[in-house]
Amino acid sequence: LCRTLKLWKNGECINTLRGHESSVVSLLVLPDDHILSGSTDKTMRLWKNGECVSVFSGHSDTVR
Numbered sequence: 001l002c003r004t005l006k007l008w009k010n011g012e013c014i015n016t017l018r019g020h021e022s023s024v025v026s027l028l029v030l031p032d033d034h035i036l037s038g039s040t041d042k043t044m045r046l047w048k049n050g051e052c053v054s055v056f057s058g059h060s061d062t063v064r
Contacts, residue, residue: 005037015050026064038063 005017005024017037024028026038044056044063 002037003041007035017045017050017052019045019052019055024058025062 002018002028003020003022003024005020005027006013007015017035018025019026020039020041020043022039023043024037024039028036033048034053035042036044037047038044039042042057042060042063043063045052046054046056
């Protein structure tokens with residue numbers, strides 16, 4: 001099961017990020033237009049232009 005993260009601008013969905021296997025519970029928009037998301041699947045993902053560019057695993061609990 002893949003969870004989605006929708007990005008909105010002016011009331012319109014501009015992108016859908018797919019990859020986490022459980023709920024996304026944290027999000028950080030970085031100055032260089034990268035997005036960092038944390039999930040109850042115990043991973044963080046780094047996104048750029050709608051694509052997952054890196055997965056950070058090894059956490060022992062939800063990434064908040």
